[in-house]
Amino acid sequence: MKSPTFFYKWSVRDRSYTCVNLGERSVYTICTAIRQKLQQASVLAITPANTSTVDRAKSESAKDIWTTFETRYGGDDAGRKKYVVVNGFNFQMIDEKPIMDQIHKYENLVADVLSEGMKMCEILQANVLLEKFTPTWCEYRNHLKHEKKDLTLQELIGHMRTEETNRLKDKETSLSSLYVKAILLNLLDLKTGFTKTKEKNPKE
Structure with a gap:
């Protein structure tokens, strides 16, 4: 036929x-x-x-x-697998975007790798993400690397979420302190200017 x-x-x-x-x-x-x-x-x-x-x-x-x-x-498309792997290796975190948004993107990349039948244990997933940290997170990355227990990806994400929350709080506190200092300096300048004016015009 x-x-x-x-x-x-x-x-x-x-x-x-x-x-x-x-x-x-x-x-x-x-x-x-x-x-x-x-x-x-x-x-x-x-x-x-x-x-x-x-x-x-x-x-x-x-x-x-x-x-x-x-x-x-x-x-079964070899080209698709290569595309997924390259995307995973090219992933890099940046300071300009929210950390959790970037983590979500990384999770999607990992899911793509696994869906193509390629094996990637949770410890490896976590260690790859560690290497994608920005320079501002290097100190925290080194701290995690010295942990005795190997972290899974979800455990690492939990640590990062906590660290990000603490950093945002510290940033808010720092900004508040700077704001208060600026107000105090302005008040001091006003007081100094008022005192000098009074010294020049004692009769007033």
């Missing part, structure tokens, strides 16, 4: 693309080739000939259609 012919059409930024695939064996190759197009595609229509493999194309989104093909033809 002759293999069915599939016609793929998708549009990206007002440009149309058409791909013809003869037989099911090369369907996954075609899908892999257009995977990068899916996120940018505004319209994706898949029209199978002599089969009802994806007859729901008109009613489903591009993501749903891709899930259908990935389930049918397999989803």
Whole structure:
């Protein structure tokens, strides 16, 4: 029996693309080739000939259609794994963003790694995050490294949350102290100016 012919059409930024695939064996190759197009595609229509493999194309989104093909033809993509690993290694914390927001991003990166079937124990997850600390957190990182017990990722996050809270409190206290000092200095300047004026005009 002759293999069915599939016609793929998708549009990206007002440009149309058409791909013809003869037989099911090369369907996954075609899908892999257009995977990068899916996120940018505004319209994706898949029209199978002599089969009802994806007859729901008109009613489903591009993501749903891709899930259908990935389930049918397999989803083991070496390129995806490399992308996930590179993202994880490139992650770096910065002082300009809230610590907890960055930790949440790191947790998502770890989840991506694990979802690709790559093993990464909790101790390793925590140690990788330790190495991503900013210079302002170096002293705290060194303190944690000297702990006798190895921390899991969730334990490390708990410590960081507490440390961040304490730092914010210290910052608020410091700002309040500076504000009070500024007020006292202004009052002192006013008093000094008033005294000098009075000395110049003793009759007043």
